[in-house]
Amino acid sequence: MKRKLLxxxxxxxxxxxxxxxxxxxxxxxxxxxxxxIFAALNDSGRQTAQALYVGNMLSxxxxxxxxxxxxxxDWVGFxxxxxxxxxxxxxxxxxxxxxxxxxxxxxxxxxxxVVGVEKMTDSKxxxxxxxxxxxxxxxxEAAEGLTFVAINALIMRRYMREFGWKHTDFAPFxxxxxxxxxxxxNARLPFPITLGEYKAARMVAExxxxxxxxxxxxxxxxxxxVPAEGLQGRHHHSVVIEASSCATDSLAVHDRRDPISLAxxxxxxxxxxxxxxxxxxxxxxxxxxxxxxxMSVLSLEACGFAExxxxxxxxxxxxxxxxxxxxxxxxxxxxxxxxxxxxxxxxQVVESVTQLRGLAGAAQIADAKTALVQNIGGSxxxxxTHILLRS
Amino acid sequence: MKRKLLxxxxxxxxxxxxxxxxxxxxxxxxxxxxxxIFAALNDSGRQTAQALYVGNMLSxxxxxxxxxxxxxxDWVGFxxxxxxxxxxxxxxxxxxxxxxxxxxxxxxxxxxxVVGVEKMTDSKxxxxxxxxxxxxxxxxEAAEGLTFVAINALIMRRYMREFGWKHTDFAPFxxxxxxxxxxxxNARLPFPITLGEYKAARMVAExxxxxxxxxxxxxxxxxxxVPAEGLQGRHHHSVVIEASSCATDSLAVHDRRDPISLAxxxxxxxxxxxxxxxxxxxxxxxxxxxxxxxMSVLSLEACGFAExxxxxxxxxxxxxxxxxxxxxxxxxxxxxxxxxxxxxxxxQVVESVTQLRGLAGAAQIADAKTALVQNIGGSxxxxxTHILLRS
Numbered sequence: 001m002k003r004k005l006l007x008x009x010x011x012x013x014x015x016x017x018x019x020x021x022x023x024x025x026x027x028x029x030x031x032x033x034x035x036x037i038f039a040a041l042n043d044s045g046r047q048t049a050q051a052l053y054v055g056n057m058l059s060x061x062x063x064x065x066x067x068x069x070x071x072x073x074d075w076v077g078f079x080x081x082x083x084x085x086x087x088x089x090x091x092x093x094x095x096x097x098x099x100x101x102x103x104x105x106x107x108x109x110x111x112x113x114v115v116g117v118e119k120m121t122d123s124k125x126x127x128x129x130x131x132x133x134x135x136x137x138x139x140x141e142a143a144e145g146l147t148f149v150a151i152n153a154l155i156m157r158r159y160m161r162e163f164g165w166k167h168t169d170f171a172p173f174x175x176x177x178x179x180x181x182x183x184x185x186n187a188r189l190p191f192p193i194t195l196g197e198y199k200a201a202r203m204v205a206e207x208x209x210x211x212x213x214x215x216x217x218x219x220x221x222x223x224x225x226v227p228a229e230g231l232q233g234r235h236h237h238s239v240v241i242e243a244s245s246c247a248t249d250s251l252a253v254h255d256r257r258d259p260i261s262l263a264x265x266x267x268x269x270x271x272x273x274x275x276x277x278x279x280x281x282x283x284x285x286x287x288x289x290x291x292x293x294x295m296s297v298l299s300l301e302a303c304g305f306a307e308x309x310x311x312x313x314x315x316x317x318x319x320x321x322x323x324x325x326x327x328x329x330x331x332x333x334x335x336x337x338x339x340x341x342x343x344x345x346x347x348q349v350v351e352s353v354t355q356l357r358g359l360a361g362a363a364q365i366a367d368a369k370t371a372l373v374q375n376i377g378g379s380x381x382x383x384x385t386h387i388l389l390r391s
Numbered sequence: 392m393k394r395k396l397l398x399x400x401x402x403x404x405x406x407x408x409x410x411x412x413x414x415x416x417x418x419x420x421x422x423x424x425x426x427x428i429f430a431a432l433n434d435s436g437r438q439t440a441q442a443l444y445v446g447n448m449l450s451x452x453x454x455x456x457x458x459x460x461x462x463x464x465d466w467v468g469f470x471x472x473x474x475x476x477x478x479x480x481x482x483x484x485x486x487x488x489x490x491x492x493x494x495x496x497x498x499x500x501x502x503x504x505v506v507g508v509e510k511m512t513d514s515k516x517x518x519x520x521x522x523x524x525x526x527x528x529x530x531x532e533a534a535e536g537l538t539f540v541a542i543n544a545l546i547m548r549r550y551m552r553e554f555g556w557k558h559t560d561f562a563p564f565x566x567x568x569x570x571x572x573x574x575x576x577n578a579r580l581p582f583p584i585t586l587g588e589y590k591a592a593r594m595v596a597e598x599x600x601x602x603x604x605x606x607x608x609x610x611x612x613x614x615x616x617v618p619a620e621g622l623q624g625r626h627h628h629s630v631v632i633e634a635s636s637c638a639t640d641s642l643a644v645h646d647r648r649d650p651i652s653l654a655x656x657x658x659x660x661x662x663x664x665x666x667x668x669x670x671x672x673x674x675x676x677x678x679x680x681x682x683x684x685x686m687s688v689l690s691l692e693a694c695g696f697a698e699x700x701x702x703x704x705x706x707x708x709x710x711x712x713x714x715x716x717x718x719x720x721x722x723x724x725x726x727x728x729x730x731x732x733x734x735x736x737x738x739q740v741v742e743s744v745t746q747l748r749g750l751a752g753a754a755q756i757a758d759a760k761t762a763l764v765q766n767i768g769g770s771x772x773x774x775x776t777h778i779l780l781r782s
Contacts, residue, residue: 028530060452063529067525067527078639084479085477085479087458103497108497246473252465
């Protein structure tokens with residue numbers, strides 16, 4: 001819980017880049033990653049970086065390519081510099097970010113490119129579903145036939161029973177995400193949805209229907225990290241990473257003390273708040289990990305924005321809207337920007353920087369200074385939290 | 392090339408642990424990792440570590456389990472601490488080590504457990520061969536039908552043609568590795584081989600025969616990293632990490648300026664020598680990445696122990712023996728200890744620490760003080776070098 005990051009030098013995000021989240025039939029894994037990296041370099045005015053951290057989950061199983069670090073470094077001309085892949089399931093993007101942050105903060109590196117990339121839509125749906133299930137416990141969950149959505153459905157059902165919420169009480173999270181995505185040119189599903197459509201959506205794993213679930217996709221997002229010192233005034237674009245933390249919980253949900261509370265999200269957020277020296281009320285917007293609508297609710301509760309069991313209230317009362325007290329998924333979130341799993345954590349950061357720079361257009365959160373960003377691996381097993389400040 | 396690591400605090404290896412490299416039909420991935428971790432904790436006298444870095448390449452494709460960081464952390468009771476998986480093909484073990492070293496050196500962590508683990512022998516051989524090919528370039532090598540051994544065979548053939556060496560000139564590397572493995576209770580192939588057996592071994596991919604190639608296997612190895620400050624005198628067992636580096640080269644071998652020279656190994660070693668402030672002649676033994684006998688030769692040349700094209704001479708003249716000027720693969724190397732790919736880099740370090748502690752028994756290198764350890768991903772694309780000192 002100590003404010004460790006502050007004992008090292010501060011890290012800034014100097015450049016950001018992204019591809020659209022889509023079905024990129026015409027682009028390979030390396031081309032997607034390269035497009036995001038070149039955009040981030042271009043945005044920062046730099047030519048290269050000393051090292052490359054790649055966040056990715058499924059390249060081995062879906063793209064027959066491991067060794068992604070050097071594969072991408074080779075493509076973008078970063079060799080002979082350091083390159084590696086970091087994996088923490090759907091939290092891989094933020095895991096790569098944190099590894100890069102530590103290396104730059106420590107002084108070991110003077111620049112690091114972090115890219116999250118995933119290419120999922122080439123594969124047949126059963127293959128993708130099997131591959132995604134590797135985020136859960138292979139021996140104790142997947143081997144029982146539980147898919148990833150089924151695990152989340154069990155959590156949602158238990159939550160609804162425990163606190164008396166109806167399925168439609170979760171609708172505001174999906175409706176808000178889709179409404180915000182309309183203003184995001186890179187979103188996978190950039191169109192609004194209605195309550196009627198939410199209610200009528202076909203069932204995936206009861207009570208999770210199609211509009212509770214985030215879509216997979218192909219995409220890449222990248223950020224260039226550099227020391228913050230010396231940037232002041234010269235780069236009006238720079239955003240500082242004020243906190244970076246990771247916490248974990250049992251991989252198998254049935255092993256947790258409380259299956260409907262995200263203990264690792266709570267701990268990870270608490271460490272980050274301590275590092276940044278702020279409280280939840282000081283957060284201007286929250287990019288949370290809405291893989292399923294139930295995850296939005298549990299994340300808000302874990303991070304101190306709602307009491308246990310009261311998360312849906314934030315949606316029903318409009319607090320999560322861009323004009324609310326705690327805007328979430330401001331450019332569509334996983335639900336509507338899309339969820340290219342290993343890339344998602346970096347997309348969240350790229351979008352947060354866009355907001356902090358005041359460049360989010362019609363989706364802009366007024367006077368955004370402080371962003372909370374949380375990326376979750378599995379159903380709450382690995383949780384990374386970052387706090388970004390407009391510098 | 393700057394001596395960056397020295398600007399941070401120094402990192403020591405306080406504990407080591409390993410399983411045997413074998414066909415572990417009765418142990419799951421988490422059990423193998425756990426066995427090595429508990430051994431390392433026990434060896435260090437510690438109860439836990441703040442974070443877990445898992446080096447692994449193939450769990451997604453061969454074990455239907457990603458998210459290995461928290462899966463292992465959960466099993467060994469390290470939750471709610473940080474946990475992640477680091478991947479760089481056959482260099483994954485050292486990649487995880489370096490990530491852990493940076494985090495402890497920086498002050499972000501006060502302890503980190505690094506475990507390399509791989510479980511390969513459950514799978515059918517064609518699956519394993521396909522999975523290993525993901526270390527090469529999927530689009531430009533594997534898609535052409537090149538397996539990993541075939542790529543190395545092309546390199547070896549070209550090397551032999553270029554410099555006029557015969558196949559039997561490579562025999563000393565395999566014979567030495569097997570002879571050394573006889574004294575390693577954890578080795579996969581702990582028996583000596585003769586020149587006659589080497590010559591008569593069946594062909595795998597000409598000119599690489601079965602006794603030029605390292606065997607796959609199941610296994611796990613672990614090291615506990617802590618700050619070195621304050622350990623002096625209290626832990627006679629501790630070994631200090633004096634240098635840590637990574638360099639990369641084109642993933643596809645045909646893209647390299649010189650396909651029979653390991654440019655990334657040379658660069659990575661040079662950075663490490665500069666960090667440690669030593670020259671090759673000061674190295675007491677060298678744990679190199681002998682995935683194939685040609686790789687021993689190229690590694691020795693890249694690290695400054697032989698001129699280009701003259702590596703086989705070190706074997707023929709006995710320099711690589713335990714009593715020679717540059718002993719290699721002192722406890723069997725990849726060839727005879729075995730090559731559980733994502734674990735190999737950590738096995739190399741565990742064995743080096745055993746030597747530096749003077750506890751290698753009949754395999755002990757006399758008065759070993761300085762170890763050079765090099766772990767290679769792909770056919771020289773990602774190369775990690777660490778230099779360890781008896782403290």
